Amino acid sequence: MFRLLVIWFVVSFGFGILLVEPLNEIRLGGYKLGFWFAQQGSIFVFIALIFYFAAAMTRFEREYQEETER
Amino acid sequence: MSLTLLTYLVVGSTFAVYIGIAIATRASSTKDFYVADGGVHPIANGMATAADWMSAASFISMAGLIALSYNGYGxxxxxMGWTGGYVLLALLIAPYLRKYGKYTVPDFIGERYYSDTARVVAVICLVLCSVTYVIGQMKGVGVAFSRFLETDYETGLGIGMFIVFFYAVLGGMKGITYTQIAQYCVLITAYTIPAIFISLQLTGNPLPQLGLGSTLTGTDVYLLDKLDLILLDLGFQEYTTTLRGSTLNMVAFTASLMIGTAGLPHVIIRFFTVPSVAAARRSAGWALVFIAVLYTTAPALAAMARLNIVDTMQQSDGQALFIEDKPGWFENWEQTGLLKVEDLNGDGRIEYTSDPKTNELTKLDNDILVLANPEIANLPNWVIALVAAGGLAAALSTAAGLLLAISSAISHDLLKSTYMPSISDKAELRASRIAMAVAVLGAGYLGLNPPGFAAGTVALAFGLAASSLFPALLMGIFARRVNREGAVAGMLAGISVTLLYVFQHKGIMFIPDTGFLGTMSPNWFFGIEPNAFGVVGALVNFTVAFTVSWLTSPPPSSVDELLDFLHEPCDVAP
Known part of the structure; x- marks a missing residue:
């Protein structure tokens, strides 16, 4: 979970705000990369994070359950 | 068919659907009323959460805020703030509160901090931030009605109050959940259709998210590069790079909105309606998917509409537009007062510049970007009517969710759990309906008086939630050592600091000139604007709570048991 929060922080505060200037030197089509992270990319990453977390937790709980039942 | 008639028709039929759903799914027990019987499918709950969450501010104002007030990148x-909060909610808050398994946020705070005082303080914080937020929605309803149905603002507000009251009071959580699903469908269609049309017109790409990064039709110039250039030309700053205040201010603002999102009670209680903890996690993901449809469209809409407006203002020879050549939508919106033109130098042209001395487009309201969009892009009348219905859906769904949070806090936490434990199920249900009625009337009153109040409320609500409820919940779930005294002191300190900072710069209750430190930015603490102050309030809350907890006795063993239960992996259905 801690790793997921690090990613959350890096894509939004990191890429979107703190590192926006160097990233803006890189282009993604018509987007400057930093601008893209701030207005589009970070949101897509957020969605992926939540679904990854939900799946990982379900897997963990299933394993835990199998272990305790044994 | 005239536009007004068409609008009445579209808005009227959507309302008929909402009210029909509310009647068909009305609540019969307190469990129905508070958490829709705990049986809502995660995807359905995600959709309802999205409608609950996306308010009039998201629908009507956000694109304009991005494009005009905050000049693009700012x-x-x-x-990021209004979507990133869902990550916190899904990872840190929602699954644990779902596992706890009661109806309300103060329920949890009261039990975790083993104290009725903590519960009552939580109710006060909840009511404060929810009521301020409802006022913003009521204003949205009033504005939407007055513009599209040609009533005055007060009448619009009155109609809005009546409709919200009717279905929220009748249906409870169950009715609200299913109407919110219908409202999501209406508002997302209304938002995306104009955006798709505009993206097609400008870039030939039907997806606004891709269109924003594409070249303009028939040229090899990228849309954003063109926009940057034109704005620089007119004396504005670059669209894609201009900061809002300072980097620190942007970090603080984003963080405040994120933790405010994760602490808003009407969003949290939505996760009590799903059948299991695993469903709560998935449901947060779905909610964000449905929200992201609008939130990734909004920046595209913002940039494209801004470009359209700037283009309209300039003739092909690079000169400003002649007043007599102005398009029809200009006049329509001048009548509403959202758009104003003054020919300052009397040359018969409208110059649009960043300098207030020469700028002749003297008023360009943020809301106009979404509301006038279909007209600017020459879309058919039914699209305009749909936008009206969408704005109302956004405002009503949020208002209903907030009212439910308020009424359940009062009837369940204040009456049932604290002052009248012997109250019967039926009386409790009646009490929550009465509480809701009082909240509707109160919010309606504050939507009118004081006049400047409604405009500032949404940002204030986030600041209050961020500084009071979010820290109390987070520490309640993860910090075993934080005790009753710490939590109460923390919540009170956080919320007072935030309220004080906002009022001292923006006026008490937003009445101008009652602010005692001035609105001027040199007086801002580290250059952080009042709207972004929630995160500072939250830090104060954490600090006070930890300090006080360490100085007083540790919590009883029942808290350890509660936390063990919350953190124990739960059973998965085979």
Missing amino acids: GSVFL
Whole structure:
């Protein structure tokens, strides 16, 4: 979970705000990369994070359950 | 068919659907009323959460805020702040509160901090931030009605109050959940259709998210590069790079909106309606998917509409537009007062510049970007009517969710759990309906008086939630050592600091000139604007809570048991 929060922080505060200037030197089509992270990319990453977390937790709980039942 | 008639028709039929759903799914027990019987499918709950969450501010104002007030990049704080909060909610808050398994947020705070005082303080914080937020929605309803149905603002507000009251009171959580699903469908269609049309017109790409990064039709110039150039030309700053205040201010603003999102009670209680903890986690993901449809469209809409407006203002020879050549939508919106033109130098042209001395487009309201969009892009009348219905859906769904949070806090936490434990199920249900009625009337009153109040409320609500409820919940779930005294002191300190900071710069209750430190930015603490102050309030809350907890006795063993239970992996259905 801690790793997921690090990613959350890096894509939004990191890429979107703190590192926006160097990233803006890189282009993604018509987007400057930093601008893209701030207005589009970070949101897509957020969605992926939540679904990854939900799946990982379900897997963990299933394993835990199998272990305790044994 | 005339536009007004068409609008009445579209808005009227959507309302008929909402009210029909509310009647068909009305609540019969307190469990129905508070958590829709705990049987809502995660995807359905995600959709309802999205409608609950996306308010009049998201629908009507956000694109304009990004494009005009925050000049593009600065507006990213809203996009990241209002979506990033869901990550916190899904990872840190929602699954644990779902596992706890009661109806309300103060329920949890009261039990975790083993104290009725903590519960009552939580109710006060909840009511404060929810009521301020409802007022913003009521204003949205009033504005939407007055513009599209040609009533005055007060009448619009009155009609809005009546409708919200009717279905929220009748249906409870169950009715609200299913109407919110219908409202999501209406508002997302209304938002995306104009955006798709505009993206097609400008870039030939039907997806606004891709269109924003594409070249303009028939040229090899990228849309954003063109926009940057034109704005620089007119004396504005670059669209894609201009900061809002300072980097620190942007970080603080984004963080405040994120933790405010994760602490808003009407969003949290939505996760009590799903059948299991695993469903709560998935449901947060779905909610964000449905929200992201609008939130990734908004920045595209913002940039494209801004470009359209700037283009309209300039003739092909690079000169400003002649007043007599102005398009029809200009006049329509001048009548509403959202758009104003003054020919200052009397040359018969409208100059649009960043300098207030020469700028002749003297008023360009943020809301106009979404509301006038279909007209600017020459879309058919039914699209305009749909936008009206969408704005109302956004405002009503949020208002209903907030009212439910308020009424359940009062009837369940204040009456049932604290002052009248012997109250019967039926009386409790009646009490929550009465509480809701009082909240509707109160919010309606504050939507009118004081006049400047409604405009500032949404940002204030986030600041209050961020500084009071979010820290109390987070520490309640993860910090075993934080005790009753710490939590109460923390919540009170956080919320007072935030309220004080906002009022001292923006006026008490937003009445101008009652602010005692002035609105001027040199007086801002580290250059952080009042709207972004929630995160500082939250830090104060954490600090006070930890300090006080360490100085007083540790919590009883029942808290350890509660936390063990919350953190124990739960059973998965085979």
